[in-house]
Amino acid sequence: MQGNEACAEGAFYAGCRFFAGYPITPSTEVMEIAAARLPKLGGVFIQMEDEIASISAIIGGSLGGMKSMTATSGPGFSLMQEGLGFACMTEVPCVIVNVMRSGPSTGSPTGPSQSDVMQAKWGTHGDHPAIVLTPSSVQELFYETVRAFNLSEQYRMPVIILYDEIVGHMREAITLPAPGEVEVINRIKPDCPPNEYKPYDKKYGDIAPLAAYGEGYRFHVTGLYHGEDGFPTNNTKLIEETAQRLIRKVDNNRDKICKNEEFYLDDAEIGVFAYGLSAKSAKFAIKELRKQGIKAGLLRPLTIWPFPEKAVEELSKQVRAIIVPEMNLGQIVHEVERVARGRCEVKGVLRADTEPIKPAQIIESITGNGFFPSS
Amino acid sequence: MSSQTEETKPLAKKKKKVPFDYSPYIRGGKLPHIWCPGCGHGIVLKSLLRAIQTTGFPQDDIAVISGIGCSSRTPGYVDFNTLHTLHGRAIAYATGVKLAKPKLKVIVTTGDGDALAIGGNHFIHACRRNLDMVIMVYNNSIYGMTSGQSSPTTPQGMISTTGRYGSVEPTFDTCNLAKAAGATFVARGTAYHFQELEKILHEAINHKGTAVVDIIDACPTYYGRFNKYKTATEMMEKIEKEGTVSVKQAGTMSPEELEGKLLRGILHKSDRPEYLEEYNKLIERVQKK
Numbered sequence A: 001m002q003g004n005e006a007c008a009e010g011a012f013y014a015g016c017r018f019f020a021g022y023p024i025t026p027s028t029e030v031m032e033i034a035a036a037r038l039p040k041l042g043g044v045f046i047q048m049e050d051e052i053a054s055i056s057a058i059i060g061g062s063l064g065g066m067k068s069m070t071a072t073s074g075p076g077f078s079l080m081q082e083g084l085g086f087a088c089m090t091e092v093p094c095v096i097v098n099v100m101r102s103g104p105s106t107g108s109p110t111g112p113s114q115s116d117v118m119q120a121k122w123g124t125h126g127d128h129p130a131i132v133l134t135p136s137s138v139q140e141l142f143y144e145t146v147r148a149f150n151l152s153e154q155y156r157m158p159v160i161i162l163y164d165e166i167v168g169h170m171r172e173a174i175t176l177p178a179p180g181e182v183e184v185i186n187r188i189k190p191d192c193p194p195n196e197y198k199p200y201d202k203k204y205g206d207i208a209p210l211a212a213y214g215e216g217y218r219f220h221v222t223g224l225y226h227g228e229d230g231f232p233t234n235n236t237k238l239i240e241e242t243a244q245r246l247i248r249k250v251d252n253n254r255d256k257i258c259k260n261e262e263f264y265l266d267d268a269e270i271g272v273f274a275y276g277l278s279a280k281s282a283k284f285a286i287k288e289l290r291k292q293g294i295k296a297g298l299l300r301p302l303t304i305w306p307f308p309e310k311a312v313e314e315l316s317k318q319v320r321a322i323i324v325p326e327m328n329l330g331q332i333v334h335e336v337e338r339v340a341r342g343r344c345e346v347k348g349v350l351r352a353d354t355e356p357i358k359p360a361q362i363i364e365s366i367t368g369n370g371f372f373p374s375s
Numbered sequence B: 001m002s003s004q005t006e007e008t009k010p011l012a013k014k015k016k017k018v019p020f021d022y023s024p025y026i027r028g029g030k031l032p033h034i035w036c037p038g039c040g041h042g043i044v045l046k047s048l049l050r051a052i053q054t055t056g057f058p059q060d061d062i063a064v065i066s067g068i069g070c071s072s073r074t075p076g077y078v079d080f081n082t083l084h085t086l087h088g089r090a091i092a093y094a095t096g097v098k099l100a101k102p103k104l105k106v107i108v109t110t111g112d113g114d115a116l117a118i119g120g121n122h123f124i125h126a127c128r129r130n131l132d133m134v135i136m137v138y139n140n141s142i143y144g145m146t147s148g149q150s151s152p153t154t155p156q157g158m159i160s161t162t163g164r165y166g167s168v169e170p171t172f173d174t175c176n177l178a179k180a181a182g183a184t185f186v187a188r189g190t191a192y193h194f195q196e197l198e199k200i201l202h203e204a205i206n207h208k209g210t211a212v213v214d215i216i217d218a219c220p221t222y223y224g225r226f227n228k229y230k231t232a233t234e235m236m237e238k239i240e241k242e243g244t245v246s247v248k249q250a251g252t253m254s255p256e257e258l259e260g261k262l263l264r265g266i267l268h269k270s271d272r273p274e275y276l277e278e279y280n281k282l283i284e285r286v287q288k289k
């Protein structure tokens, strides 16, 4: 099965029954599969007039009570940013897939890249939380898509699945779990009388139950700063409270949201921090390095946002250097530097020529140039 | 902007018999609204609420969805399923809501800038799809909320903050645009002819398919002030009363007399299949296989 197909299948498994999208390489297959499968599942598929419409429609669909998703790539993801902010502000669950291609602008449509990691975090304006997942294989795409829906429903916010063209188009044999085998989480619905319902009720803590339109709870949703009842406010205290709460609901749950894989890390003296496709090359490189007697290990985040600060901090205390291979000219490497705070060297292995990072490049960065002599 | 003054007294005990009770539809505590004195948006809202009542749709089954602008503040004041989205995007959000909850009667309240400039693409494609919804364009020929810039319906030669020497651009006719794009119900009303507007909205709400209602409205604060209308009333009389004629009246008028006037009433109706009906047929077809 192809990566993009596994992503769509993961979505259906998680209960997604609403897909709105606009074609763009290299994400189009996700939409094409949704178009073929959703009517059979009794779900909704609609091809919208552009990406702005697509994200708008899925937010509307989610407020109508359906688990909703769209898939896009670089330029389309740029167009979706205002809607993404709206979903953060209004706390409407939805899943956005961004199969990264090389850019800026139209760039290289079929050229893989990892250059949207910062856009995924900071693309929309204002202070807001972000949950972004970075699977690196076909099987993982399936599971991580299920997890994306779960997180989105749990934390009432958009969740982004970020992978590059190669992961999207790669074919691997995968096993699809039976229904019930993987946990599927649904949003909490209100059980109070409709006249007591407040869509941002603080009595539930940071995340309140979310009603669906047309089920007896008439409520208001606005992208303006609002109070518990959902109505606009200019009250500075309420605005500050909401801004803080949005950030807090992710920050306070970092441990539950962050997910990392460790590979040969126990005794590592050199750490590699790699996500998505680059992590595949990193694994290969580490096996080679180990053969040469170099104690290298990999820390691979499956959640890139919130940034896995704790794990990187630990790593920076343990190793002499952290290598960060990325298919961009330096994005996550700066985050690693920030968290490492000079405790160890941090070095990016970067390329933006639409070629994947090769294991040899990673090995070279460790053994060559006197950076970390293989002595 | 209107505001409640200290002197505002509660309604006297000897309550006058009111012909229509708006209170069930108005959200307690959410007034005063932000609209300026003399703004037509409030009158449009009044016609909408009356129309909703006459159609008999239960409150729980109505969704009112807007973009951004003065007119787009409508959903905040009314007790339905309400959604205030992004500038220009109301129709796209409404599409999602309707598809996810088909039983809802979805009503989009949008401005001329919201619907026809930034949201123009969504507008024409909604008409093309013919998904069941009502699109009410509160057409005041200007951007109200951002203080009076030109909109796609600002008549040529009229003054705005971005058309200081008279707007150079030709304008959209909302109804022609909607009809050409495929809307199956196209009508025009005004805030001045509010009873007629109520009837038009009643028909629009009962229509199955995309219904576009262009509502000629007045923004005295900006359009009126820039273009030398002395009062809100004068403005309504000149623009809405004298600037429009009903379809019926128009039949008896010569082309010269009709020059420069906009037609009011239901201008177009067709019974092309509605989007969800077609989609549900498709589901039935593929599930049989």
Ligand SMILES: Cc1ncc(C[n+]2csc(CCOP(=O)(O)OP(=O)(O)O)c2C)c(N)n1
Pocket (backbone or CB within 6 Å): B068, B069, B070, B071, B072, B086, B087, B110, B111, B112, B113, B114, B115, B138, B140, B142, B143, B144, B145, B146, B151, B219
């Ligand atoms: C993306 C974006 N661009 C611009 C704005 C600023 N803006 C807010 S309301 C508005 C115009 C509203 O005019 P109209 O739709 O005609 O409604 P009215 O206020 O006249 O009722 C604009 C341009 C915005 N909120 N978002």
Ligand code: SF4
Pocket (backbone or CB within 6 Å): B034, B035, B036, B038, B039, B040, B041, B070, B071, B140, B144, B145, B218, B219, B220, B221, B222
């Ligand atoms: S600015 Fe114009 S459109 Fe806005 S409320 Fe005032 S009069 Fe109405």
